Amino acid sequence: MTLPELLAPAGDYDILVTAINAGADAVYISGERFGARAFAKNFTLEEIEKSVEYAHLNGAKIHVTVNTLINNFEVVDVVKYLFYLYKVGVDAVIVQDLGIIELIKNLIPGLEVHASTQMTLSDYDCILWAVENNISxxxxxxxxSVDKIAEISKKLQESDINMELEVFGHGALCYCFSGNCYISSYNSGRSGNRGACAQPCRKQYKLKYKNYNVGNGYLLSTHDLAVYKGLDKIEDAGVFSLKLEGRMKSADYVGTITNAYRHLIDGDEGDYEKDLSLVFNRQFTDGYILNQKPGQVLGRESSGHEGVYIGKITEKEGDLITIAKENEEFKINLDIGDGIGFKYKDKIKGIYIDNIKEQTDEYIKIETTRNVREGDQVLLSYSKSTHDNLKKFKNETIKQSIPLDLDIKWTEDLRLNINAKFKIVEKGINNENKEEEFSFRYISETKFEPAQKRPVSIEDIEKQMLKTGSTSFYINSLSIDGMPENSFVPIGKLNKIRRTILDKATELLLDYYKPDKKELRATNKRISQFVKEYKSYAYIPVRNEKLNLSIFADNLELLKMTSKLPIHKYFFDP
Structure with a gap:
């Protein structure tokens, strides 16, 4: 079995292009509202529509996060937004709020819904509820854990229930259970459940007990998840989609991890594991999904990126330093333009390499004016070659991935009579793919005429018809039958005929992902009626009573400081 879907993140349109070009089967994005990454650049409505078209032309899908908790005054806006996503052909929305799930079920049942990780649905009975609520x-x-997933997947198959299962495979981990965290909201008023987490888990803390320090460091910080060593277990457990985290990350980051996991899933050889270590990470953990314990998941020493360990400085003569290569996992050869860091205690000083005096498999000699010393650790934090390799993913490119069959004949009045046929294949659960075939007929306006000089040959027609250019199609089969003898048509006219056929095929391809006009009218009618009724409801009056304030104190000084405040109740534990 091969994982059917690699799902990549994108915080803006350029990153989305990079992700799809690097091999993502689907990309998850957010609009300017209702997404759990409020500080990402995010997508305008026009950019969402543009993204949907680019993805579908490349055989990829777009999932839009609508995964914050919604206030009552936002209900009408979010329903109208969901209807827009449905109209433009978004493949799925990712939802946390139970109310939104109910609204979609009743108002826009044709819109595919994915239950967000923040819903914490994690057993078979939860999935039965999800099925009843139109969640796919x-x-x-x-x-x-992967063992629990395998158990659930087996029960689903035995019950003949089709439910796609998705897991996070790479990126940041939340300290709290699946992001259901209120620390940021409590500390700063920025709610993680409203897309505005201030990441308090990445800060340094002192742990005290009765005024004694019992721990210091990044006490709530976790390592970053990386499951590349356990892909076979995840595949065997029945997982449909492997999700990469990172909608706040750069194009370099998204391109690198997407490209790496694409090749790792496909079983290709290369330094893809090393590439993953070179982009931002807080050192890797296999995570709870691969049965690691909390002590292995937490990374309390640091909450930032360090890089790939190279070795230590073994000799220093003036500005010339010798670095012993000690990494036994990855073979590392440095190049001009690479970034390295010198680590002493908890501090890292970085440079970009502008000289290499000598390099072997055992050591490297460079010159630096940095204040370094023998014994300092040296880390590779940036690879110029990896960065340069990503440039090929940055420009919009349509992959010719759909086979198109053309059957060419002539009408009695010597017009081209072309029957075209192609098939869209979508990956499904348990390798049961969904297929839909399209066919159409085209009769050219242009007529063939008796040749005055050189007639057009079958080879001429084949040559022009095989040029599919920057479209989603390639010519799989081309049959030409009944060509009139000694006939002629300008090559430019043949090119126009070919473009017309490809435009029609592209139109059918894009329309396949959108609801038909009849369904849109019915959905619009339901929404209009709902909005009218919802706006007619009387608003619940705001409570004017003051809330009581209670505090916890562990010393008399704090009690004295707060004695003049309107405290309702004290909890005193000296």
């Missing part, structure tokens, strides 16, 4: 995919919490 479960995004499991990061805390669930």
């Amino acid at each position: 995919r479960i995004v499991f919490p990061r805390e669930i």
